[in-house]
Structures are given as C-alpha cells and as structure tokens.
Amino acid sequence: MDLATCLKKMKLVGVLAFATVDSEGAPQIRNISAIHYEPDALYFFTARGKNFCKELMEDGRVQILAYTKYKEMIRLSGKAYAAAENEQKKWMDIIFEEQPYLANVYPGDTREIGIIFCIDKAEVEYFNLGVNPIFRETYILGDISVKEKGYYITESCIGCGKCMRHCPQKCIEKGTPFVIRQEHCLHCGNCYENCPVKAVIRK
Amino acid sequence: MDLATCLKKMKLVGVLAFATVDSEGAPQIRNISAIHYEPDALYFFTARGKNFCKELMEDGRVQILAYTKYKEMIRLSGKAYAAAENEQKKWMDIIFEEQPYLANVYPGDTREIGIIFCIDKAEVEYFNLGVNPIFRETYILGDISVKEKGYYITESCIGCGKCMRHCPQKCIEKGTPFVIRQEHCLHCGNCYENCPVKAVIRK
Structure with a gap:
C-alpha cells in the first residue's frame, strides 16, 4: 500500500466520516462526500453556517475515516484550513461538477453559502482487518513528522516468550x-x- | 422515523465510525463493528491497550455515525462507561457469538484483553440527504435532556422574505x-x- 492508493481508495469509498472537536472539547462526527482529491491535497465543501465549519475555523484538527468493502480502514489526520479567497470558486465549481447531487442540496446560487477547506499535511494510516495477520502502515501527506505509536519490547526482555x-x-x-x-x-x-518484567513499553 | 428504527438501521450498517477526543483534545475516529444492541443500550468491545479505550476511560464522550445505503446518516452522541465487572463476560460472549469474525482477530482466550463499554443515555440524530427537502429529527435514548440546535426566526422578523x-x-x-x-x-x-434585520438566531 502507499499514499496515492490510500487517497484513491478514499475517493472510491466516497462518503467519509469527518471528526472534529467542538468548543466544549466534545467529539463531533459527520459524513462528508463533497471532497475533491488532488495528488497533494484534499479540498472539501461545507456551509459557513454549520457547526462543522465553526469547529474547523476555531480548531481545525480533523480525522477522516474511510472503510472499504475489503474491510480496510483508512484514517487521515490533519489540520484543515480555509482555502485561499481567490481559489474558493475554482474548487467549489470542481466539487459541484464532480458531484452533481450537490446541486440538489444547494440549488442555483445558494451554494454561495459554501466554503472550501483544504488539507495538505496529514498522517494517513492504513489498517486492514480482513487479512490474517492484520496489516497496518502509515504514510505521510506533505511535510510533517509523525509520532510513533503502539508497543515496543525493550532491552529488559528476558526472552521468556510469554x-x-x-x-x-x-x-x-x-x-x-x-x-x-x-x-x-x-x-x-x-x-x-x-x-x-515490564519490558514492553507503550508509545 | 423513531429511536428503535434508528438503532435497527445502525445495527444493519454494522461497521460504524466512533469519534472520541484524546488527551491532547484532538479528534480521534475509528471503525467499530463489535457492537451489541439492546433496546435501551449499546454495548461494544475494544481492547484495554488501545488508545480508544484510554480515551473512553479518561473522557468517555463519544459520537457514533452510521451511513446507510439510502443516504441516511444516524448519529448517536453519548457518554460511554465500562460495563459492570460482573457483566463483562456476558456481553463479551454475546458479541463474539454474534460476530464470529472477532474470534479470528482475538482467537482463544486472547479476547481477555477486551473490555466492554456501555452507552445507555444518548441523543440520536437522524439526517436524510436522499430526500427532497432533506429530513432530520432527533430522538433520545435514556433519561437526558438535549440542547436545541439550528436556526430560528425571532419576533424581529419584518416579513421581507429574503x-x-x-x-x-x-x-x-x-x-x-x-x-x-x-x-x-x-x-x-x-x-x-x-x-x-438580524432576525435569525443560531442556537
């Protein structure tokens, strides 16, 4: 697996779950399908009056989850920001062209209540529960560093095999x-x- | 629509997205299918070593999202808590019986690393983007009160129709x-x- 394939799979899944945090620090989740994929960034549409927009403006941290029909989970963690003023219309037109159903939800010029957010730096985790043993890998979009996660066995190991x-x-x-x-x-x-002997540490 | 139908639809979707917040206040999301539905509560399985478990133990607030093939979104917001010690085994056995694939992931007695969480008070929002106009409604699981959301027009309205x-x-x-x-x-x-005239307020 690789980053480009993960993004392609996310695009194929279509309707993804987006998680943010609200002003009370509570988790918020909703489905978003109005997404356009570039090789180095995601652009997505929401309306300025939605709590989702408020959460993105105030905090910006977002995790996006796709679940494929092959039991793969693809999770993207990044920070979203409003796309540049002079690019809003361009991405909005592309998204509405790629996803004609949006014009039923926001007909005519009511789409002007929309706003385009961009994510161009993210950690992308691939997790496949449909294979044995399970398989996971992490990829990077853009120029960021990520923290190691999971469990590791240290030099304290006595080799007991437990x-x-x-x-x-x-x-x-x-x-x-x-x-x-x-x-x-x-x-x-x-x-x-x-x-x-507590030789296993958690990162 | 009603609460019982929403829970039934969540069960049919099967693999749901669960959002929590981590110790840094960041959104965390993952798919969970190891869920058992009772009419008045949800029980779900995770492993004690997962960050998901840590987030549930430390904060507990969770939002769960199901997306049906009819373009319905069902979102449950509640607080999860570890099920009573003397009920852990009962719910774990039920969940592993209902979902045999779990025994591939946690074979034999390795399932003992599991922990069962319960949600018995929640707000359940139904949102259907597949009808015109869109349709939404909120239901309550258990004894809680919920805040009104959305936009309302006040007495300041001048009836201009804009x-x-x-x-x-x-x-x-x-x-x-x-x-x-x-x-x-x-x-x-x-x-x-x-x-x-700013007659529209946001709740």
Whole structure:
C-alpha cells in the first residue's frame, strides 16, 4: 500500500466520516462526500453556517475515516484550513461538477453559502482487518513528522516468550530482545499486560 | 422515523465510525463493528491497550455515525462507561457469538484483553440527504435532556422574505414571524447571513 492508493481508495469509498472537536472539547462526527482529491491535497465543501465549519475555523484538527468493502480502514489526520479567497470558486465549481447531487442540496446560487477547506499535511494510516495477520502502515501527506505509536519490547526482555503466547495476531518474533512486527500489531496491549518484567513499553 | 428504527438501521450498517477526543483534545475516529444492541443500550468491545479505550476511560464522550445505503446518516452522541465487572463476560460472549469474525482477530482466550463499554443515555440524530427537502429529527435514548440546535426566526422578523428566497431547501414558511421548518433545515446559515434585520438566531 502507499499514499496515492490510500487517497484513491478514499475517493472510491466516497462518503467519509469527518471528526472534529467542538468548543466544549466534545467529539463531533459527520459524513462528508463533497471532497475533491488532488495528488497533494484534499479540498472539501461545507456551509459557513454549520457547526462543522465553526469547529474547523476555531480548531481545525480533523480525522477522516474511510472503510472499504475489503474491510480496510483508512484514517487521515490533519489540520484543515480555509482555502485561499481567490481559489474558493475554482474548487467549489470542481466539487459541484464532480458531484452533481450537490446541486440538489444547494440549488442555483445558494451554494454561495459554501466554503472550501483544504488539507495538505496529514498522517494517513492504513489498517486492514480482513487479512490474517492484520496489516497496518502509515504514510505521510506533505511535510510533517509523525509520532510513533503502539508497543515496543525493550532491552529488559528476558526472552521468556510469554508475550508471544498471548499475542492474538502471533506478530511477536523471538530475538534478543523479542520484536513486535509493527505492521501486524493490533495495539491491543496483551503483551504489555502479560510481560513479567515490564519490558514492553507503550508509545 | 423513531429511536428503535434508528438503532435497527445502525445495527444493519454494522461497521460504524466512533469519534472520541484524546488527551491532547484532538479528534480521534475509528471503525467499530463489535457492537451489541439492546433496546435501551449499546454495548461494544475494544481492547484495554488501545488508545480508544484510554480515551473512553479518561473522557468517555463519544459520537457514533452510521451511513446507510439510502443516504441516511444516524448519529448517536453519548457518554460511554465500562460495563459492570460482573457483566463483562456476558456481553463479551454475546458479541463474539454474534460476530464470529472477532474470534479470528482475538482467537482463544486472547479476547481477555477486551473490555466492554456501555452507552445507555444518548441523543440520536437522524439526517436524510436522499430526500427532497432533506429530513432530520432527533430522538433520545435514556433519561437526558438535549440542547436545541439550528436556526430560528425571532419576533424581529419584518416579513421581507429574503430568507425564504435564499433557503436552498425552501423550508421557510411565511408568517409573523416567518418560520423555519426545522425538520427540513440543512443548518447552512444562508437565512442567517441574508436577513437584513438580524432576525435569525443560531442556537
């Protein structure tokens, strides 16, 4: 898998879930399909009067989730910002042309209540629960650095193999220390809870 | 539409998007299908080592989104809590029985890393973009009160009709004052932006 394929899959899924936080710090989620994909950015449409727009303006952090028919989850985490004033019309026209149903929702010039947001820096996580063992990988859109996540076995490992026996995905390999195959890890924490010497750390 | 039908539709969709907030106040979203539906509560499974579990333990606020093949969005907002200790096994067994694929992900007794959360008080919003005009309604699960949302026209209305002409869904009716048919309102804000006397308020 790679970034371009993930974006293509998101486009194929079409209707995605967008999560933001509101002014009270509560999670907010809704479906958005008015999205245009460029190789290096996503542009999406909403209306200025929606809480979604308010949340994007005030905070901007957004996670976008696509679930494919092959049981793949693709999750994009980034910060959205309002596209430049002089590009608003261009992207709006493209999105309305690509998705004719939008003209039923916002007929004629009522689309002028719309606003285009852009995301051009994001972490894109691919997670496939439909294969055995499960498979995950992370890709980067734009110029950002991302934090490592998940569980890792440190030098404190005594090689007892308890983690390996408790791993639902059998993704821990023998070694000094033992090693978690990150691309197959569920992040369930069973190795962490069962290690007798606390050699497993969580990042 | 009603609450029971919404829950039935969520169950039919199967794989839902769950949004929470992390310890940095950022939105987090993932797909969850390990859900069991009772008429008055939802129970769902995750693993204790997942960030999702941490977010539920630390904050608990969650929004769940289902998108049906009929372009309906169903959004449940509530607070999740860990089910009682002596009920954990019962709900876990039910969920694993209803969804056999889970035993591939967590084979044998590795499911013991799981934890069951419950939501029994929630606001459930139904939003159908596939009809014209669009249709929305809110239902309540359990004993909670919810805040009114959206746009309302106050007594300051001068009856000029500008809001009506700008409404993409034609859901504003003449009157003294004019009235927004809440069940058909997009919450786009076009009436609010175009009212010459600021008679439209946002809740």
